[in-house]
Amino acid sequence: MKNGRATINQTAWIDAAYELLTASGVSAVKIVPLAKKLKTSRTSFYWLFKDREEVLAALLERWERQNTQALIEQSEKYASSIVEATLNIFDCWFDPAVFDSEFEYAVRSWSLQDQAVAERVSQADIVRLQALQDMFIRYGYDVLEADTRARTMYLIQIGYISMHTQETQDTRIARVAQYINIFTGQMCTHADLERFAARHRARFTPEEMAAQQEMTDETDINARHYRGVTTLKS
Secondary structure, three states: OHHHHHHOOHHHHHHHHHHHHHHHOHHHOOHHHHHHHHOOOHHHHOOOOOOHHHHHHHHHHHHHHHHHHHHHHHHHOOOOOHHHHHHHHHHHHHOOOOOOHHHHHHHHHHHOOOHHHHHHHHHHHHHHHHHHHHHHHHOOOOHHHHHHHHHHHHHHHHHHHHOOOOOOHHHHHOOHHHHHHHHHOOOOOHHHHHHHHHOOOOOOOHHHHHHHHHHHHHHHHHHHHHHHHHHHHO
16 A cells, blocks of 8 residues: 555546546546556555545546646737637647647536536636637727637537547648638638648648648638629628
8 A cells, every 4th residue: 555655646546537537438437447547456545535526626627727728828829910829729629738629528528417517617618718709809800700700719619529520630630721711701821821730740731732722812812702792782
């Protein structure tokens, strides 16, 4: 037991709880399976924690520190334009070291079974949406438009996570330019896309970059045409 206390600390137990939560859901996070996973006795658990609820609370705190704080920090990073700022947010969706989507899915699934957890998730959504709205406001959008664009971007991504949508990173990264146009009303430049791709393991091939730029140019032409037609009608 003394050896167990020396080699297995609270972080190790919480790491094991995280693995069980993300793999099998909150019902799997129990003391005996945790002890088995760590190859120790359940008695050693009680040297470090009062009960299972304390571990579950630690998991929620980790989730808030990682995912909610990450999104806020990404929204506040320096950017020269709203396009660059939104691509900073996109880092959350492409890099699990920044924003852990599997952890997000597990906590949201847990919240369907536990009202207290549901309230924590609801509060996190409020804080995250406010951070995104503030980001749009800093780049000149009025409050209503900033709120609508923030909700569009955030709720689509949470929908991806909640539906446990499985796509390759290459598939998702190929849509970046169009998502940026939808979320911001502005177009990515070739340089914006190159900088974003360079931050992630998936890379745009020259063919993908050319296709992205072609879509960007076509969307820009269509947008100008639409604005021209609207002006004539008015």
